[in-house]
């Protein structure tokens with residue numbers, strides 16, 4: 001078959017057009033690639049007749065994935081996490097994160113997945129820092145979940161906070177409610193912060 005002819009019927013009467021293709025990757029936003037479509041005016045076939053798009057799409061996906069990792073690294077840096085500490089916790093060679101961030105090194109698909117999980121569950125990094133100890137990992141998880149619940153609680157202007165305390169033998173999760181009221185406490189009531197222990 002001659003080049004630039006319809007691969008179905010061989011006609012040279014083909015037209016080429018471009019249309020935008022949106023590529024969405026969590027934590028890197030949308031990216032649009034102009035993909036090529038051919039139409040054969042003789043037999044009516046449509047498609048990417050000469051395989052021009054796959055390379056462009058692959059390139060755009062790679063770029064988006066690099067951006068995912070760069071954005072998540074930024075997030076951790078903004079939250080005062082050191083890159084060297086992250087590399088140690090995750091068992092990555094030194095300066096890997098900087099190379100991913102600058103685009104000097106392309107993160108693997110599994111690294112991209114890991115970083116998406118880390119962005120949704122940043123406490124996974126603490127689990128890694130504790131060498132994946134099962135019990136500590138469960139505590140970190142539950143404490144984070146409780147904090148989320150408490151952070152979304154609201155009763156007037158009272159301030160809620162939660163935390164986790166543990167010793168070798170005991171541990172407890174606490175929920176603290178601090179009254180913001182400046183008024184004189186009603187009779188029989190205390191204006192002291194109330195603490196509920198679970």
Ligand SMILES: [Zn+2]
Nearest residue numbers: 006009040043
């Ligand atoms: Zn054709």
